[in-house]
Amino acid sequence: MSLLNIKNLSVRFGDANAVPVVDGLDIEVNEGEVLAIVGESGSGKSVTMMALMGLIEAPGIVKADQLQFDGHDMLSLKGKQRRKIVGKDLSMVFQDPMTALNPSFTVGYQIEEVLQQHLGLKGKAARARALQLLERVEIPAAASRLDAYPHQLSGGMSQRVAIAMAIAAEPKLLIADEPTTALDVTIQAQIMELLLDLQREQNMALVLITHDLAVVAETAQRVCVMYAGQAVELGHVPMLFDSPKHPYTEALLKAIPEHSLGAKRLATLPGIVPGRFDRPHGCLLSPRCPYAQADCKAQRPDLVPHAHGAVRCFYPLNLNSEVA
Amino acid sequence: MLSFIARRLGLLIPTFFGVTLLTFALIRMIPGDPVEVMMGERRVDPAMHAEALHRLGLDKPLYTQYFDYIGNLAQGDLGESLRTRESVWHEFTTLFPATLELSLAALLFAGTLGLIAGVIAALKRGSLFDHGVMGISLAGYSMPIFWWGLLLIMFFSVWLGWTPVSGRIDLLYDIEPRTGFMLIDTLLSDEEGAFVSALRHLILPAVVLGTIPLAVIARMTRSAMLEVLREDYVRTARAKGLSPARVVFIHGLRNALIPVLTVFGLQIGALLAGAVLTETIFSWPGIGKWLIESIGARDYPVVQNGILLIACLVILVNFIVDILYGLANPRIRHQR
Numbered sequence: 157m158s159l160l161n162i163k164n165l166s167v168r169f170g171d172a173n174a175v176p177v178v179d180g181l182d183i184e185v186n187e188g189e190v191l192a193i194v195g196e197s198g199s200g201k202s203v204t205m206m207a208l209m210g211l212i213e214a215p216g217i218v219k220a221d222q223l224q225f226d227g228h229d230m231l232s233l234k235g236k237q238r239r240k241i242v243g244k245d246l247s248m249v250f251q252d253p254m255t256a257l258n259p260s261f262t263v264g265y266q267i268e269e270v271l272q273q274h275l276g277l278k279g280k281a282a283r284a285r286a287l288q289l290l291e292r293v294e295i296p297a298a299a300s301r302l303d304a305y306p307h308q309l310s311g312g313m314s315q316r317v318a319i320a321m322a323i324a325a326e327p328k329l330l331i332a333d334e335p336t337t338a339l340d341v342t343i344q345a346q347i348m349e350l351l352l353d354l355q356r357e358q359n360m361a362l363v364l365i366t367h368d369l370a371v372v373a374e375t376a377q378r379v380c381v382m383y384a385g386q387a388v389e390l391g392h393v394p395m396l397f398d399s400p401k402h403p404y405t406e407a408l409l410k411a412i413p414e415h416s417l418g419a420k421r422l423a424t425l426p427g428i429v430p431g432r433f434d435r436p437h438g439c440l441l442s443p444r445c446p447y448a449q450a451d452c453k454a455q456r457p458d459l460v461p462h463a464h465g466a467v468r469c470f471y472p473l474n475l476n477s478e479v480a
Numbered sequence: 481m482l483s484f485i486a487r488r489l490g491l492l493i494p495t496f497f498g499v500t501l502l503t504f505a506l507i508r509m510i511p512g513d514p515v516e517v518m519m520g521e522r523r524v525d526p527a528m529h530a531e532a533l534h535r536l537g538l539d540k541p542l543y544t545q546y547f548d549y550i551g552n553l554a555q556g557d558l559g560e561s562l563r564t565r566e567s568v569w570h571e572f573t574t575l576f577p578a579t580l581e582l583s584l585a586a587l588l589f590a591g592t593l594g595l596i597a598g599v600i601a602a603l604k605r606g607s608l609f610d611h612g613v614m615g616i617s618l619a620g621y622s623m624p625i626f627w628w629g630l631l632l633i634m635f636f637s638v639w640l641g642w643t644p645v646s647g648r649i650d651l652l653y654d655i656e657p658r659t660g661f662m663l664i665d666t667l668l669s670d671e672e673g674a675f676v677s678a679l680r681h682l683i684l685p686a687v688v689l690g691t692i693p694l695a696v697i698a699r700m701t702r703s704a705m706l707e708v709l710r711e712d713y714v715r716t717a718r719a720k721g722l723s724p725a726r727v728v729f730i731h732g733l734r735n736a737l738i739p740v741l742t743v744f745g746l747q748i749g750a751l752l753a754g755a756v757l758t759e760t761i762f763s764w765p766g767i768g769k770w771l772i773e774s775i776g777a778r779d780y781p782v783v784q785n786g787i788l789l790i791a792c793l794v795i796l797v798n799f800i801v802d803i804l805y806g807l808a809n810p811r812i813r814h815q816r
Contacts, residue, residue, distance in 0.1 A: 209719055236723075243721025250719075255712035259811060260734045270720050305810040321720065 159329055159361050160185040160208070163222035167200070167207050170215050175432040177203050179385040182459070185329065188359045190352075192372040192393075194408065195382035198429050201365045202251075204382075205331045209248055210238055226328055244274040247322040248331040249351075252338045253314035257306035263290070263317050264302035267324055274325040289320040293350060312343035316350070323354055329361040330354075337367070348375065369412055373397055378465075381405045384429050384440040391465030399474035401467040403445045439469070447471055488799055499791040500553065503784045504546055507775070513538060514562045514778040536562060538780075549784065558789075559781035561774070568785045572767060577660025578648060579759065579766030583751050585682050586690035591744065594694045598701025598740075599733060605706060614702070617695035625754050629688040629761040636684060643684045646763035650677045685762040689754050693747040700743045704736035711735070738809045745801030749794045 160183065167178040178200040185191050193201045207218045208230060223231045226245055230238065250256040258266060267286040271277040277285055283302065290298035293316040306314055315335060322330055332351055336344035352375055355362045364376060372379055372393065379396050381389040381404060389402040400406040409415065410423035427444040436442050438453040445452065452470055459468045462475065515532040516524065533539045537548070552559060558568040597617075601610040637645045648662045649655060653674045655665050663682065666674035708714065709732055717731040756768035763769070767786060774782035806812045 211715060211718055239721040239723065241721070243719060248719045250712060250716060252712060256716045258713040258717065258731050258735070260738075260809070261731075269722065273721055307811050318716070321716075 158184045159187045159189075159226055160363075161222055161224040162204075162208070162220060165204065165207060165218070165220040165223065167203050167212060167219075168217045170217075172217065175435055177385050178207065181382075181385070181387055183380060183387070185361050185363060187328065187361055188355075189378065190355060190362045190364060190376045192364045192366060192376035192379045193382060194366060194369065194372060194379060196367070196408075196429060198384075199382040200385040201382055202333050205248065205333060205363060205365065209242055209246065209331070240274075243270060244325040245328045246331075247325070247327040247329075248333060249315070249318050249322045249335050251334040253311055253318050254306075254338065256318050257314055259306055262303050262305055263309070267317070267321050270321055270324040285324075286320075289324055290317070292323075292354075293317070293320045294346075295320075311339050312347065315339060315343075315347055319347075319350065319354070323358070323360075326358055327360055329363065331363045331365070333365045334367065335364075336371075369397075369408060370414075381408065384435075386440060386468060387459060387466075388441070388468045389465065390459070390467075395464050401462065401465070401472040401474055402469050403447050403473065404441050406473060447473075485803075488802065492795060495791070495795060496788075499788050500550065500784070501546075503787045504549060507778070507780055507783045508542070510775070510778065512778055514780065517776070517778050518563075553785075553788075558785040561782045562779045563774075563777050563782075568782055571770065571782070572786060572789055574657075574660070575765060575767050575770050577657075578662070578764060579752075579755055579768060581661045581663065582682070582685055582689060582758070582764060582766060583748075583755060585686035586751060586754075587693065587748070588690075589686050590690035590693035590697055590747070594697030595701050595733075595740070598698045599705055599728070601698070601702045602705030602709065603728065610702075613698060617698045620691045620695035621699075623691060625688060625692070625757045626761055628691060629685075629758060632684055632688060633761070643680050644677075648678060648681050648765060649674065650681075653677060685758050685764055688761070689751060689758040692754065693744075693751060696743055696747055697740060700740050701736060704739045705732060708732050708736045734808075738805070741801065741805055741808055745798055745805075748797045748801070752790055752794060 162181060162183040165178055165181045165183075166176045168174040168176050181200070181204055183191070183193075183204070193204070195201055203212070206212050207216075207220075208223065208225065210230070212218050218231070220231055223229065225241065228237075228241060230241070233241070257263070264283060264286050267289055268277070268282040271282045271285055275285075287298055287302060290301055295301050295313060295316050301309070301313075301317075306317070309317065315338075319335075330351075335351065336347050339347060348371055351362065351364075354360070364372070366372060376393050378390065378392055380387050381391075381396075381402065383404050389396065389400070389405045391401070391405075396405065397409065400409055404425070407423075407425040411425070413422060416422050425444050430436060430440060430443070434443075436453065438451070438455050439445070439448070439457055442448045442452040449471065455470075457468050457470050459466045462472070513533065514536065515529055515538075518532075519529075530539065537545065540548075549559075558572075560567045561571060564571070597613045601613045604610050633645055636642045644650070649666070653666070653669075653671050655662065655669050655671065655674060655678075658665050658668055662678040663675065666678045709728075713735075714727060714731055717727045722731070752768075755766060756772060758764065759766045759768035760772050767790065771783065771786050771790075773779075774786065
């Protein structure tokens with residue numbers, strides 16, 4: 157049985173008729189697996205994971221046929237029961253480390269808080285473990301950083317602290333929501349490497365939300381491509397990179413600068429993600445899709461499984477070029 | 481931190497001179513002099529008038545008077561009251577505990593109630609409670625203190641008879657002033673019912689004096705809380721699986737307190753100004769009432785030095801608040 161099993165998840169803000177930000181999403185993550193969720197801004201990547209964590213607040217409405225994590229139904233779990241899982245078996249690292257840490261408390265305090273909450277560690281034992289964690293996330297002079305305040309740390313250092321906090325209770329699933337977006341390039345690679353090291357070492361599952369397809373290619377086993385709140389393609393690495401089935405996936409790959417070497421302009425998909433007022437009746441990508449046919453604009457396609465994944469398109473690409 | 485304290489202390493000197501100059505000039509701009517006031521309605525013989533002024537040293541040129549005043553201050557001599565012949569310092573220290581007791585009670589009232597109301601209003605944003613608290617606090621802030629005091633006296637003291645109209649304690653008790661705080665002195669004394677009486681006397685003036693600070697603190701707490709609860713680190717705290725109480729009070733309120741503390745400090749100055757009115761309305765024997773009476777009597781030394789002492793107090797309190805601010809906000813503490 158898979159560790160995380162989400163079926164038909166939808167998240168809306170406002171009333172039940174509001175346009176869904178996440179629309180009928182299915183996601184499955186196995187133990188120890190790395191799943192990447194990619195898609196442009198506003199496609200619902202972060203909101204999906206926030207819904208799982210229970211971080212969607214009113215007026216947000218979360219609905220799903222199934223929202224199962226490690227045998228628990230996260231939708232029906234309330235209050236205390238839910239908090240026993242969130243932060244312990246299921247934890248999250250956020251995008252902007254400079255604002256994700258509380259400015260009024262020391263780094264040590266914020267890590268020890270998790271240890272006390274979930275493992276019952278207090279005093280010296282908690283402090284010793286917090287120090288170990290800081291050392292594990294490769295913070296130099298870790299002992300002296302325990303008493304540092306977040307404003308005294310750099311962005312990369314803060315993200316390491318946030319990671320230490322997230323892995324403090326040895327989670328089964330770590331969600332990293334664009335963990336390197338706010339950092340500069342040299343630090344990005346280090347943080348990704350750290351996350352993957354930890355993932356392998358603790359055999360935890362990792363959901364990596366990212367824009368960076370190069371990172372996906374190097375790290376993930378499976379990929380979920382999201383567009384306007386829907387999964388448009390699911391697939392394994394490297395098949396998905398070699399032969400993308402969905403026009404949107406193909407467009408994303410084409411937009412990688414390395415793929416446009418020698419060209420004058422970067423290959424891009426014209427237009428923007430549909431908003432609440434211009435959501436198409438048919439396929440959500442149809443207004444921007446270079447391959448769109450008449451029925452694409454009339455009807456919305458379903459996510460249809462194929463040999464190595466699934467694709468939400470009436471006219472998937474590369475189906476015949478499939479080798480393996 | 482040390483250079484910060486030194487800088488603040490350095491600022492004290494010009495402030496100090498400014499206050500002496502202002503009070504010295506202002507009290508002399510009011511028509512009339514101490515002798516006239518003492519003589520009252522009776523006709524004053526000009527020769528006697530001049531003789532009395534000479535005895536008080538008030539016939540000298542103003543600048544001489546000012547330099548004498550500063551010279552005495554430099555020697556730590558605050559002079560004596562023209563009316564009572566008591567030293568100003570002695571009168572001040574006798575009356576100040578009453579004002580301090582009233583102000584602390586008002587702050588306690590405003591601080592606790594303001595924080596609680598502000599936090600609940602922020603958590604239940606847009607609810608009836610939120611609108612209610614904000615509406616009432618706007619009304620409270622706009623209410624003139626003397627009018628509000630009279631309303632409360634009329635309602636609670638006159639109509640309902642719940643609280644006494646004025647003073648610090650019933651006349652039938654004779655409490656030996658040990659600390660100057662009536663609540664503590666009555667507890668130390670063995671007079672039965674004295675403590676309750678002192679408490680009943682304290683409630684209404686404390687509520688009146690605390691109303692404006694209460695309104696300000698409640699509104700400030702609400703807006704600071706709303707801002708803080710949207711912060712990323714509050715989301716992080718929730719993602720850690722912490723209890724809602726911990727998220728709100730430890731991670732939220734701790735940060736929301738920083739701006740509230742600033743406002744709190746500013747309110748202490750306002751509180752002493754409000755004490756003048758409140759003490760007069762409730763015949764509370766503190767420095768506010770003392771100053772009002774001294775101004776009426778043109779008691780120059782008392783007015784000058786009483787105000788100077790209050791100014792020093794406000795400066796001291798703001799100084800303490802600045803240091804507290806550094807304690808509450810690590811980002812300030814570590815600045816050099």
